Amino acid sequence: MSGRRIATVLGVAQVPMRTRLSQYTYADLLGVVAARALEDAKVDAADVDGLILAMAPTTTLGIDEPHFWATADLPGMKGFLGRVHTLASSGLVAFRLACAHVAAKRAKRVLVVAADLADESPDLIAAIGMFANPFAERHYPQSAAAAHAFEMTAYMARNALTERDMAHVIVKNRANGIANEYAQLRAPVTVDEVVDSPVLSWPIKRADASPRTSGAAAVLVGPADEKGVAATGFGNYANHPVSGARMVPGLDESYFDASDLRQAAARAYAMAGIERPHDEIDLAEVYASFGIIELLSIEGLGLTNGGVAARMIRDGEFHRDARLPVNASGGATCGTPISATGLIRVIEATLQLRGTAGARQIKHEPRRAAVSAIGGLFQLQEVGVLEA
């Protein structure tokens, strides 16, 4: 059974992710992926009537608020301009909004663009620290590694898992990344190499984490009745900004058990007509800048049928040759330009559903994909469903 088509993915484009893309300015990057997405769609720039820029945080760019200075003459700019600023979920949120504009007939074709240049600031940790409440949260170390270490220790304790058990998701993703010509990290790692890599904030190690990434992506969205991969469901959910309020048994444990993502997924699945996600979804591309996020996302998306994701990956589930591959592209742990990473999940799922993913193509002719992204410290959850 297929869901009702909301909008169509007409064209996609990305550039190879690298630590440093020395040949581009930020505006160059947006222009390159915009042109490529339109070429992929075989659509003229004059026929695009809306533009949405996904970009956050801006504090890592040399110049603030790029929608003022980097979008001039991009396709759709003269129709309307939107900006999404929800960190790593920005790209997927922008895609949802583009689909909503098209479905509401507010616009016929909307272009979503996103880019990051990681080499314009070495101070990502300091930028992330600026999000924290100065009264309630800045008295303890603020970093993405520490924030996700709090999730990882709780997950390990609850499921009696070792650091070696937790390393298998990284080993899987890095093996997948070898076949993805756009991935930043394209070398395999072993369980030993993950476990022995330098500790950032125990139990998070260097190899558990994504690299700093420069990259860009664009997606052109059009009407539901056009040919191509379609969006058939969306769901999102936002929770309390104070992480400690989401760690309480019997009240709200969403920081540990992905129950917020489960809520977002339930909304997306209801829209797409999905009742048994582990049976009805053929692949998933989930944003996970740390291995623990992927494990919680797999469970939150209902892909395990009650199993523990870490053990299932260790035992061969969710690999590219499994029935339900997760992050066949290598995922965000092989490269994650923060603003674009949610959009890259859409692109990778689209390529798989088209059957044009090249060396990383899933063999079983997937028809339906789930995509997800998270903004902030497990706070803003975003889920989409795409169908061939």
Add this chain to the structure above:
Amino acid sequence: MSDVQERGAAKPARSAPEDEFVFVDAAWSLKQSFRRDPLQASFLAGLKAKRLLGVRDPVRGLVMFPPRSFAEESYSDMSDLVPVGPGGVIRTLTKVIPGGKEPRPPFLVVFVQLDGADSAAAGALRGPGSDVSDPLSLIGKRCRAVFKPEPDGAWTDFWYQLEEGAAA
């Protein structure tokens, strides 16, 4: 754009020497002042008196620690300060490896749900049992807030310590 025909290709759209761009060193430096939560003064005065204060949500009946003056969950003002702790339960933790040039020993940061509170708050875990080889074994253990002898009215006035018997 000449590279458009390379759609899908993984090579860069433009080839350029590594040094094409000159980077200009810059840093943001902005003066800022932000509004303090109205309950912060009472909370910090409580710390100076070696008391931990939460606030009760009048709609849900839940006690939030640290206190804040508005509950986003129930859209209600909060002003009913109530004592919490000093005992509590460790909900999660991480071992922090300090950076910087001067080597410093790792230390544990724990999120503790204090007795009487319906949220957890972070702080350092010190004292006997805090240097265990298996930190995961500390999750779920009882601990208590311990104040320094002369508190200043700051978050650094207290830390957590395992309750007697909990370290075993």
